[in-house]
Amino acid sequence: MKLSDKVIHRLTLYHNILVGYMEKNISYATSPQIAALLKIDASQIRKDLKLLNNDGICKVGYPVVELKQSIEKFLGFIKKKEAFIVGAGNLGMALAKYDNFELYGFSILALFDNDPLKVGMSTNGKEVFHISKLENLASRLNVQIAILTVPRKFAQPVADFLVKSGIKYIWNFSPCVIEVAEGIQVWNENLIGNFLQFTINHGK
Amino acid sequence: MKLSDKVIHRLTLYHNILVGYMEKNISYATSPQIAALLKIDASQIRKDLKLLNNDGICKVGYPVVELKQSIEKFLGFIKKKEAFIVGAGNLGMALAKYDNFELYGFSILALFDNDPLKVGMSTNGKEVFHISKLENLASRLNVQIAILTVPRKFAQPVADFLVKSGIKYIWNFSPCVIEVAEGIQVWNENLIGNFLQFTINHGK
Structure with a gap:
């Protein structure tokens, strides 16, 4: 089943609320509370939750624990995904500390950087290794998943290196579009695009 | 005109490429290159760029500088938006350094925190002030715009404080949904939702 962006976006928000x-x-x-x-x-909420075969109890609502678990199962949160963060600057460190990822079965195992001052540091139980250890x-x-948090000018060479090292999925936080070979998947995280959408459609 | 998420997402990616x-x-x-x-x-690219009344020159392509400017104008990048970052942890600091925002006419003026060790620090020319100075x-x-990068448990009380201080738009990076009064706009940045969408639809 192919889920739309909007449905997944809403289901993860319901999950946060639960x-x-x-x-x-x-x-x-209850759906009016959410x-x-x-x-x-x-x-809309009732429609989304019907996708999970969850019906609320009339006048009582949805049982919180069961509904949370069924969202997790539905979105595959319980299928563990493991990733490396590449680039141990502020953004990399922030994402390493972002415990919410674990709720979704998404684990950051380690960080990588080429800066000798950062190598050996550790944050939230995750160590920073030299980039040469990545492969x-x-x-x-x-x-197979790398989260790319290097500055713009290093994004393309580092992405090339990741692909050579066997990475198949790149979650790209660098503000530039990277070029990769066939068979490699890149998700360009587009922070400013998300926010522009919001400000444009709300008249700011 | 109401633009869809996907169109804005693509236009900002074209902008990055340009x-x-x-x-x-x-x-x-050229559209095949992009x-x-x-x-x-x-x-799809030609269709999107038609929205901007931009036609490429046959066999030559779109002039890069003009096309970049016309995307900026179209998305209102040139209408300056100014914001504060609330929470000077790793994520707040990372966003303060994210120079790409400036390209889109989006300026971070300052950061705020309640930690005396952080107050007075400065990053990328932006100072950290005590939260009591925000109003x-x-x-x-x-x-009128605040970027909320505090830990989950502080998100709601800090959001309440922001609204009392006159903030009208909250870009919420905390992994929780916050409750605000009528007339206040919240964009819940949903990092994990974006990425789940990507991994689910690409078979990871």
């Missing part, structure tokens, strides 16, 4: 409800020991969530938080229509570790740990 | 071409002193870009970089169909500075500088 995690918050669990922290507050709330057992049931709708109010996200400023969308409650019927070997990718192969031994069977890691 | 910036790269300018750096390499390339004068013309298509190959993004692995999309060239006809006054927002009003004097007429800043």
Whole structure:
């Protein structure tokens, strides 16, 4: 099944909300409550949750724990994905600390950099290795995903190196479009594009 | 005109590519070249660029400088937007250094934090102020946009504080959904949702 961007976007937001409800020991969530938080229509939420074969209990709502688990199962959160971060600058470090990824079965195993001052540091239990170790570790740990957080001018040469090292999926946070061979998948994270969409459509 | 997420996403990617071409002193870009970089169909690119009333020159392509400017004008990049970053941790610092925002007319004026060790620091020419200064500075500088990069547990109380301080637009990078009053706009940046979409639809 091919899911649209918007459905996945909303399901992960519902998931965030459910995690918050669990922290507050709330057992049931209703579609109007979620709708109010996200400023969308409650019927949209019911429609999305029908995709998961989840029906709420009339006047009570959806059981929080079960619904959270069924979103995880549906989106494959429970299928673990492991990745390296390449570029241990502020953004790389921030993503290494972003514990929310783990909730989605997405684990950052290590960071890589070519700066000797950064090599050997560790953040959130994740060590920074010299970039020359990447090929070997990718192969031994069977890691195929790299999160690219190097400055713009290094993005293309580092991407070339990653592909040579066996990386198949690149999540590119560098503000430039990189060129890769057939069979390699790149997701260009487009922070400013997301936000422009929001400001343009809300009249700022 | 209401633009779809996908059109804005693609236009900003074309813009990134054109910036790269300018750096390499390339004068013309063709739709098949751009298509190959993004692995999309060239006809899609021509269709998008028609929105800007830009036609390429047959067998020569689009003039790079003019096309870049016309994307900027079209997406309102040249209408300056000014913002504060709230939370001077790794992610806040990374975004303060993300010079690409400036290309899109989006300026970060300052950062705010409640940690006395961070107050007074400065990164990329932007100073970290104590959070207690935010209301006054927002009003004097007429800043209505805040980029929220605090840990999950502080997101809601800090968002409440921002709204009380006159902020109208919150770009929320905290991995939780925040509740705001009517009339306040929140864009929940959903990093993991974006990436899940990519991995799900590419079979990882």
